[in-house]
Amino acid sequence: MFRSRSKEERPAPTAKVAPDLSKQPRDPQAPKGRPTPKRSVAQTQRRSVVASTGNRKEDAKRARERRRADLARQREALASGDERYLPARDKGPVRRFVRDFVDSRFCIAEFFLPLAVVILVLSMIRMSNIQNIALLLWLGVIIMIVIDSIGIWLRLKKQLAERFPNEPKRGAVAYGLMRTLQMRRLRLPKPQVKRGERP
Structure with a gap:
């Protein structure tokens, strides 16, 4: 009869629900479920990426030269039929x-x-x-x-x-x-x- 109202109105503690990981958006940087490449393949890919020199003009020049070389290889492949350097639509x-x-x-x-x-x-x-x-x-x-x-x-x-x-x-x-x-x-x-x- 003389109980304090604050004790009665206090809400019951709710159990903490574990977050549903399936509904969370996937981190775009996370792997996409594909198998890990072999070491030889990974090393080849790393070698193909040219390290930045820190100089924007030099990097742009190198990128232009690489593009020019790729286009030249592609032109030769289109003339000779070499499958390795053909565009994706022709492979x-x-x-x-x-x-x-x-x-x-x-x-x-x-x-x-x-x-x-x-x-x-x-x-x-x-x-x-x-x-x-x-x-x-x-x-x-x-x-x-x-x-x-x-x-x-x-x-x-x-x-x-x-x-x-x-x-x-x-x-x-x-x-x-x-x-x-x-x-x-x-x-x-x-x-x-x-x-x-x-x-």
């Missing part, structure tokens, strides 16, 4: 097969630019007959390119499924179709097979 056995598949065939799409120039010149002549011929040529070229591209797409997809059943093939067919639009002598990486040769 791998799937991409190499796609290039060889396209380069071993005669593609109508590779003549699109020269034909487009000829048709454009014909369409500029102020004669209705020639302009009609140019329009028909334009439609004919587009229809032939579409039909040829569909044929290449189907054959290439089938060949990739047979030869590389377990390899990732995403974007490989589109890569091949884009290559058909380039003239053979201007293609990079340079063609490594002759026309008619089996890839």
Whole structure:
């Protein structure tokens, strides 16, 4: 009856709950669950990183020289087909097969630019007959390119499924179709097979 109210109103002590570590954001500097590289690989990576000299101009000069050397190696690889220095989009056995598949065939799409120039010149002549011929040529070229591209797409997809059943093939067919639009002598990486040769 005469108990103090402060004792009654004092809240009961709550048990401390351990923080849920799964809901905390992961430290961006923490490892991502990949295996630790071997010592030889780690040493190679460390050697490849050039130590800073402390001079910003000197560091920038060295970075430019490294970029220049990398680009020169990449240009040589695009000309020779050396897989080690090719850009990432051209690397791998799937991409190499796609290039060889396209380069071993005669593609109508590779003549699109020269034909487009000829048709454009014909369409500029102020004669209705020639302009009609140019329009028909334009439609004919587009229809032939579409039909040829569909044929290449189907054959290439089938060949990739047979030869590389377990390899990732995403974007490989589109890569091949884009290559058909380039003239053979201007293609990079340079063609490594002759026309008619089996890839």
